Amino acid sequence: MTPDERGPDDDGKDGGPLAEYRGRRDARRTPEPVPDGEALPRGDDDTFVVQEHHARSLHWDLRLERDGVLVSWAVPKGLPWSPETNHLAVHTEDHPLEYATFEGEIPHGEYGAGKMIIWDRGTYETEKWSEREVKIVIHGSRVSGRYVLFRTRGRNWMIHRMDPPADPGAEPLPETLRPMRAVERRRLPRDPDAWGFEFAWGGRRTAAYVEGGRTRFTDARGRAVDGPGGLGSRLGAQLGARPALLDGELATVGGREIYILYDVLHLDGRPLLDVPYRERRDALDGLGLSGSLWQTAPWFPADGEAVRTAAAEQNLPGVLAKRLDSPYEPGEESDAWRFIPTR
Template identity: 65%
Template sequence: MAELRTYRSKRDARRTPEPVPAEGPLPEGNDDTFVIQEHHARRLHWDFRLERDGVLVSWALPKGVPDDPKVNHLAVHTEDHPLEYASFAGEIPQGEYGGGQVMIWDRGTYETEKWTEREVKIVLHGGRVSGRYVLFPTNGKNWMIHRMDPPVSPDADPMPEDVRPIVPEKRARLPQRHDEYGYEFAWGGRRLIAYGERGPARVVAADGRPAKAPRGLGEALGIHRAVLDGELTDTGGDTYMIYDLLYLDGRSLLDEPYERRRELLGDLELSGPHWQTAPWFDDGEAVREAAREQHLPGVVAKRLDAPYRPGKADWRLIPV
């Protein structure tokens, strides 16, 4: 029998904005609502909730809902939540259970094909997620969620595992055809390639060795799967300055022109206490003068229509 005793025992209505309904009979619904909430708690995860017998039966998904039947995702069974939680979004205070920001990532309706203690088979109809899924227990509270339909993107590119960073060639002067290039500061930091896949980022240095990831970077990417290029600098403290995007959500960008990669990187709006999207400009002389004033090594000119490929990228380092 569904109940909310465990849910209430973990929350104090005076301290959390979450709905904490009084004890009493559970409401009756249609058992057809689902919600997925992006939860930036101690560890980023997605809360997957299905309306059933007057409550929201809930699982925590560290990597979200899978979009390919070849890959199952962990689903940790948690306490039932009240139906009112389907519309909850807000900040749970730090120190409280589940402290952190909660956002509604998707919601919609679902159909039940089978519901037993050993198998929950459903069809989702949401704005972002749709299709047939099954959840099944593996060990205690640990369940798995499996997509039963074909992949959402059958032609998706696999995420590259070992990208070698493009090294700019040193030149004495700015390009003559200045309008064919974008211009960035040369930061003089440690080159890092970051791999974000719905969780803590994996970071590799230019020599191929593992490196420490900027704290919170993977969580900032949220549901996105991305490969980033940048440098760890001491600008305002240790800051990862991100200046290229090499892969995004099933699509390799290595053959896309630099200008397009920068546009897509800007759309991610990556800005935080330990990482920033590096600026880029169309005036190389102004960037070189600013670099000189800020005691930076120089300016990097990158051809706008060039891919991220050795020998074709056309990156030029012009010292100040």
């Protein structure tokens, strides 16, 4: 039987069930646990852990204690929250039980290089365990319920949630959404205390749909477009398992193109279109999204004159005034958002 054909019950007789794990790692170079002995500890076969693995491609590792090892699957999009969607789960080498508590940075150049974070852990019960199907009941702090893993081909499996949705009120991200547009005005609003003010960056309007660590983009007309190289995967990695729909634009700042974020329209399964602008901005700021290819734009309640002066000094095209109590109106040009040129 080749390594790619091993099922979760294979005991790795050609060196023990941890032979492949040890063969991929050098204990002198990685902080991961690499036990020396061949004897395996025996637990109650009820420990599970899900680790968020920021490797070359972000994924989540599901590990189940079985016969003294952690039987493991890499799940690129994380565990499904609803029975309507199955997720790919790639069976990987067995890990030692000590890995259930491992968090740390696997060095560059080593197998699985990148940050490993415990996303959830707890206990599980086995309903069925065979080479082609594993049925379990998970009891964690972030994920609980009945799941089945079933083998499709080689190391490729699928994972399916057997219980109803973990969050019945959650809604999926929309397939596409046209952005809200501002009307042009020559003067700042007369009641500045009712408005928030942002810089107008003069870039290309772009929405980002982030889910399962992956990102897709649409343009000002709601059409699918490619983002700059590396932006989608790196932005998705920062949000991790949190689904979000972000509004922003691709603009040239300091001589390089970056993604400027200034609104969040859907977060953690909840549409935010009817939520006031002030609350959406607070939610966006709370995400702490900042990286080399993206930045969360600043905003300034009730301070339009100062923002307009700063925009003119930086040779920006203008200022956006947005009513603090305004909802988001997809595809509409609304007086609740106003573009005021600097010239």
